[in-house]
Amino acid sequence: MKKKGRQEKLLQGNEAIVEGALRAGCRFFAGYPITPATEIAELLSVRLPQVDGTFIQMEDEIASLAAVIGASLAGVKSMTATSGPGFSLMQENLGFAVIAEVPCVIVDAMRGGPSTGLPTLPSQSDIMQARWGTHGDHPIIALCPSTIRECYDLTIKAFNFSEKYRNPVIILVDEVVAHMREKIVLSDEEDIEIFNRVKPTVPPEWYIPYEDTPQGVPAMANFGEGYRYHVTGLTHDIRGFPTSRPDEIDPFIRRLFRKISQNFSDIQIGEFFQTENADITIIAYGCIARSAKRAVIDARERGVKVGLLTLNTIWPFMRAQVEKVLQTSRVIIVPEMNMGQISREVKRVNKGAAKVFTLNKVDGTIITPQEILARIKEVS
Amino acid sequence: MVEVTKLIHKYLRHDKKFPHVWCPGCGIGIMLGALVRAIDRVGYSKDEIVMVSGIGCTGRLPVYVDFNTLHTTHGRALAFGTGVKLANPNLKVIVVMGDGDAVAIGGNHFIHAARRNIDITAIILNNSVYGMTGGQFSPTTPYGMKTTTTVYSNVEQAFKISELAVTAGAVFVARGTVYHAKLLDGLMEKAFLKVGFSVVEVISHCHTQFGRLNRMGSAVEMMQWQREHAVTVEKARQMKEKELQDKFKIGVLVDRELPVYQDEYEKVRKWSQGVVKK
Numbered sequence: 001m002k003k004k005g006r007q008e009k010l011l012q013g014n015e016a017i018v019e020g021a022l023r024a025g026c027r028f029f030a031g032y033p034i035t036p037a038t039e040i041a042e043l044l045s046v047r048l049p050q051v052d053g054t055f056i057q058m059e060d061e062i063a064s065l066a067a068v069i070g071a072s073l074a075g076v077k078s079m080t081a082t083s084g085p086g087f088s089l090m091q092e093n094l095g096f097a098v099i100a101e102v103p104c105v106i107v108d109a110m111r112g113g114p115s116t117g118l119p120t121l122p123s124q125s126d127i128m129q130a131r132w133g134t135h136g137d138h139p140i141i142a143l144c145p146s147t148i149r150e151c152y153d154l155t156i157k158a159f160n161f162s163e164k165y166r167n168p169v170i171i172l173v174d175e176v177v178a179h180m181r182e183k184i185v186l187s188d189e190e191d192i193e194i195f196n197r198v199k200p201t202v203p204p205e206w207y208i209p210y211e212d213t214p215q216g217v218p219a220m221a222n223f224g225e226g227y228r229y230h231v232t233g234l235t236h237d238i239r240g241f242p243t244s245r246p247d248e249i250d251p252f253i254r255r256l257f258r259k260i261s262q263n264f265s266d267i268q269i270g271e272f273f274q275t276e277n278a279d280i281t282i283i284a285y286g287c288i289a290r291s292a293k294r295a296v297i298d299a300r301e302r303g304v305k306v307g308l309l310t311l312n313t314i315w316p317f318m319r320a321q322v323e324k325v326l327q328t329s330r331v332i333i334v335p336e337m338n339m340g341q342i343s344r345e346v347k348r349v350n351k352g353a354a355k356v357f358t359l360n361k362v363d364g365t366i367i368t369p370q371e372i373l374a375r376i377k378e379v380s
Numbered sequence: 381m382v383e384v385t386k387l388i389h390k391y392l393r394h395d396k397k398f399p400h401v402w403c404p405g406c407g408i409g410i411m412l413g414a415l416v417r418a419i420d421r422v423g424y425s426k427d428e429i430v431m432v433s434g435i436g437c438t439g440r441l442p443v444y445v446d447f448n449t450l451h452t453t454h455g456r457a458l459a460f461g462t463g464v465k466l467a468n469p470n471l472k473v474i475v476v477m478g479d480g481d482a483v484a485i486g487g488n489h490f491i492h493a494a495r496r497n498i499d500i501t502a503i504i505l506n507n508s509v510y511g512m513t514g515g516q517f518s519p520t521t522p523y524g525m526k527t528t529t530t531v532y533s534n535v536e537q538a539f540k541i542s543e544l545a546v547t548a549g550a551v552f553v554a555r556g557t558v559y560h561a562k563l564l565d566g567l568m569e570k571a572f573l574k575v576g577f578s579v580v581e582v583i584s585h586c587h588t589q590f591g592r593l594n595r596m597g598s599a600v601e602m603m604q605w606q607r608e609h610a611v612t613v614e615k616a617r618q619m620k621e622k623e624l625q626d627k628f629k630i631g632v633l634v635d636r637e638l639p640v641y642q643d644e645y646e647k648v649r650k651w652s653q654g655v656v657k658k
Contacts, residue, residue, distance in 0.1 A: 028467055049652035054466045054645065059492040063459035066452065066489075070463025073450065074430075074471060078463070096453050223430050223448040223464060224471050230443055232451035241397060241443060 005188030013151045013177040014039035014081075016184060017107055018047065020155030021079055023186075025194060026105070027053035028078035030067035032060055032086060035119045036175045037109035040081035061086035065093040069102045073231060075222030077159055081107035084126055085116060087133070094168055095134035096233045098256065101210070101218070103162035103197060105155070107171045109178040110286075112364050121364030122175035124286055127341035130170045131315050137253060139260040141267060142170040142315040146289040148182035154269075154312060160195040161267060165259050166217050172314055174337065176287035176366055200227060209240045212251065216259030260316055269312040270321050274300065278307030280380055281329040283322065283346055285311040287366055288335050294369035299376055306376060317345050326354045331379055335359035335367045355379070384413075391416045391426070393446050401440050405599030407558035407584030408438055411505055414561060414582075415476075416445070418568035430471045432461040434486060437512045437586075438478035438505045455486025458493040461500050469499070469642050472572070479506040479520040483539050487519070494548035494577050498641040501571045501578045502550075504541055507586040515589030526593045545579040546634045552578035553634040558585070559606040560630060570632065576640045583610070583628065 011019065018040055021029075029044040031037075045055040054071070058064040064080045071078040082090060087108045097104050110126045112118030130142040141161050145151040151173065158169040200207045200219040209229040211218045221227030234242040235249050243249065260267065274296060275281050284292040289310040299306040309325050311318055326332060326346075332354050334343035343358040350356055359375045361367045388394055402408050419429065429447040433439040435454035442449035448471070452460045461473045482490050482504045493500060509527055510516040517527040519539045526533060545553045552574040556564040564582065571578035585591060585602035596602050613631035616624060650656040 028463070030463060046652065049645075049649040052649060056462070056466060056645075058459065058462075059488050062456060063462070063489050063492070066456040066459035067463030067466070070432075070450070070460040070465075071467035072463075074464045074467035076467040078467070092453055093456065222468075223450075224427060224468055226427050228426060228446055228448050230449045230451065232443070233453055234451065239396070 007186045009184050009186060010181050011148055011184050012039060012179055012181050013145065013148055013173055014109065014179070015043060016148045016151035017081070017155045017171065017173070018043045019186060020152040021105070021159065022047060022051065023152075023192065024156040024159035025077045025196070026079050026159060027051065028068065028071040028076045029054070029080065030056045030058050030064045030071070030078070031080045031082065032058055032064050034083045034086045036111055036178050037081040037083050037107060040107060061089035062092060065090045065097070065104070065106065068104050069093060069097050069100070072102050072104050073223050075224070077103070077163070079105040079107065081109065083109045083111050084113045087126060087129060091134040095136060095138065097168040098134065098138045098140070099233055099235070100231050101166035101220070102168070103166055104168050105158045105162055105171065106168060107173060110172060110174045112362070118364045120175070122287065122366060123337050123362070123364070124174050124288070125338040125341065125362070126172060127314060127338065130172055139167060139257050140170065140315050141165070141167055141260065142172050142313070143269070144172045144285045144312060144314045145177055146286050146310060146312070147177070148180070148184050150312060151177065152184060152186070156192060156194070157269070160193065163197045164195050164217070165263065166197070166220060167260065172286070174286040180287075204228070208238050210236060210238045210252070212238065212255050216255050216262065264316060264320070267313055267316060268318045268321065270318055271310040271312070272321070273308040273310065275307030275309060275325055275328065277305055278325070278329050279305040280331040280333065280376055281307045281309055281325040282372065283309045283311065283325070283332060283334045283342065284336070285314060285342065288337060291367050291369045292335060292372055295372035295376065298369060298373060304376060304380065311342070314342070319349050322346055322349055326350050329354050332356045333359055333372070333375055333379065335372055335375065337361050337367065387416050387420060391419065391446055392444055397444050400444055402437060403588045405587055406437070407507065407582070408441060408505060410558040410561055411503070411564070411582050411584065412441060412444070414564040414568055415474075415503065417565045418572060421565070421569050422572045424472050424572070428470065428472050430461070430464050430473050432457045432464065432473060432475045434477050434481035436478040436481055436510065438476055439481060441476050455481050455484070456489060457481065458486060458489040458500065458502065462493060462498055465498060465500055466642065466645070473500045474503065474572070475500055476503045476505070479504065479508065479541065480510050480518045483541055483544065484519045491544070491548040494545055494550040494579070496641045497549055497551060497576045497638050499575055499577070501580070503568065503580050503582065505582045505584050506541055507584040507590065508538075509586045509590040511586045511589050515586070515593060525590070527590065528593070542579065542581045542633050545581075549577070549638065550579045550634070551576035551636050551638050552632070554579070554632045555581040555583065555628065555630050557583040557606040557610050557630060559603040560610065563630065567632065574635070576638060
């Protein structure tokens with residue numbers, strides 16, 4: 001039976017991200033063409049004007065994120081999309097979005113690096129750049145889809161988190177997921193939670209724009225709504241004005257971290273697959289989680305007890321979930337298309353109960369189920 | 381004096397942010413005065429103004445004014461302002477920058493904002509030097525001048541900001557000085573009222589850094605230099621090229637009509653919605 005507003009589509013990851021963004025309420029996109037993220041810009045240049053939104057192609061990626069932040073301050077949910085080289089240029093204003101607490105979403109379709117690297121080939125090597133790319137101590141949220149449905153759902157989540165926690169959210173999608181196509185069912189009637197920024201309810205003269213709250217997230221007034229306040233990239237006091245007082249700097253920086261750290265249970269999304277009695281657990285993300293799932297099923301058929309923990313939230317690192325499998329499994333394998341960016345985190349939280357093995361591939365091709373199976377055989 | 385006090389109380393965050401960071405004698409204060417007087421004359425409400433800036437001495441200006449204020453990263457003010465304006469076209473976006481902000485690190489954003497002809501007013505204070513970092517040369521430092529990074533002599537040619545704006549496509553370009561304060565009020569007022577990308581270049585002085593290193597004297601003496609070297613556009617028409625050699629023109633340099641970005645994009649919306657056929 002065909003329901004009203006129900007659509008079955010064969011979508012590319014980048015296209016599903018666009019659908020998710022529009023569903024989340026995104027009405028502004030500023031970007032600069034780059035492979036393998038360009039489809040997002042192309043599609044939004046068609047779709048955004050249709051819904052009275054705005055698409056603008058800026059002169060570079062620095063300007064793109066700047067415009068996105070400006071639009072968000074004016075009250076419109078905004079995003080940009082790029083790949084490694086452009087993501088490098090965005091680090092400057094990414095830090096601005098963090099310190100000024102401006103909601104925005106940045107898609108990084110990961111290709112091989114460093115520098116121009118491998119424009120058309122997949123990689124997962126921007127994991128640490130997403131975490132530490134911009135200077136200074138700062139919290140970050142980064143999500144990583146491994147299916148087309150997750151591209152849609154996690155993009156909506158990305159907007160929700162950015163609005164809820166007033167922090168930029170990065171979608172780390174590898175080139176494989178960005179460009180592969182899968183069936184997806186979208187429905188207008190589907191009950192999807194959409195979160196919009198909390199606005200001040202007090203009169204303008206009482207408004208304290210960077211006030212500490214139990215949630216750690218101050219209410220946000222949009223420009224033009226009568227709450228005239230100062231937004232700055234300088235470290236500021238609760239009124240938004242620059243400060244160099246130690247007793248104001250410290251609580252500010254700590255609040256930025258607290259607003260994320262006290263909400264791990266909301267932000268951290270992952271999936272345990274047959275990990276309960278697993279002797280060996282694979283920790284994977286992005287397209288490699290798909291290979292890993294195949295490997296788990298195949299291994300189980302051969303009688304080897306293997307499980308999989310898929311990380312959909314890359315940052316903040318899913319320590320509690322990883323610790324769980326570190327305690328229940330004898331061996332952990334972390335296959336990833338980089339030199340070991342997540343395995344480094346897994347090893348960091350490992351207290352010695354399990355042995356952590358890596359499986360790194362940096363030749364521009366994905367890690368196959370066979371390669372994971374071979375690694376399982378090797379280490380077990 | 382009563383008038384000035386009234387404006388201070390109306391537009392400045394006088395009870396919150398003062399004293400300011402600028403050196404005694406700095407031209408930025410005069411430019412701020414002109415800004416506030418022009419805004420008052422145009423009659424914008426404080427809620428509809430978004431004042432955006434970048435980094436440097438001039439970048440600090442928005443913190444002192446009671447508008448929606450946005451102090452961004454170095455050179456990026458126009459790009460932030462572009463986002464603000466497109467997201468809410470009812471807002472009046474005024475971007476204040478220094479010479480380093482506008483034509484060094486932000487040079488690319490500057491020419492592209494002008495090319496797009498987005499409805500923003502850019503006010504650029506040109507004091508030929510990086511003041512806040514201690515007096516290094518900028519793209520507008522004249523050839524042969526001394527700064528802390530050209531101690532022997534500057535061997536680079538200077539940008540002419542207004543001429544650059546004209547070439548890049550700005551529909552309104554004017555130049556003034558902080559010495560000619562009354563003229564500046566009028567130029568800013570005209571720029572605010574112009575729909576499209578408007579630029580007011582404000583020639584100012586940095587006696588603390590640039591003046592000291594080049595033995596140009598006090599703030600007053602540097603303002604006298606402005607008086608002696610500025611020629612109004614009208615007067616310049618009567619002068620020979622040779623007479624104008626060491627002079628610069630002040631007044632409205634360009635006032636023309638070109639398609640404005642937001643109006644053009646509104647057409648894109650209508651085409652995309654099938655309301656109007658392309």
